Amino acid sequence: MNDIDLRPWIYGTDHDDPGPRTPTPGHVYVDLVGGPLDGQLLDVTAYTPEERSSGGALLISNCGMHGPASRPV
Template identity: 65%
Template sequence: MTENMRRIYGTDHDALAPYALQPGHTYVELVGGPLDGQLLDVTALTADERAGGALLVAPGSAYGPGGRADYEPRPGCATRWDWSGDVPW
């Protein structure tokens, strides 16, 4: 899958453009876990919020629907966040 053909996290599966990057937005690649390969739009997050990573709804998590996947910024790489495990919600 090419860089411009990665699904944007949070888009509906039947969305007209689930792969459309928005101009002026900042994205990170989710690496590993149930959301591997998807892009997360972090445009609205502050630097402190980005440093904290994110718990993202992941139907394919170990906890099933409603479970969350924990993604943390990769040290030294601002464009990739690594999966660190699943958590229940």
């Protein structure tokens, strides 16, 4: 295992993305905490500081408790 394998997965990257664990320089990421997405990173570069601090987000995921396209709870 190398250092790249130890980086967190970036939420929203495609399964065939050559760098699903490599953050894009200049982008802002937050850690996802709890549930099946725990430990992944989410790119929040497009959000304002106010939107980032709103306290949470609902994400659509194939890892959801109720099957594909459900919210990870």
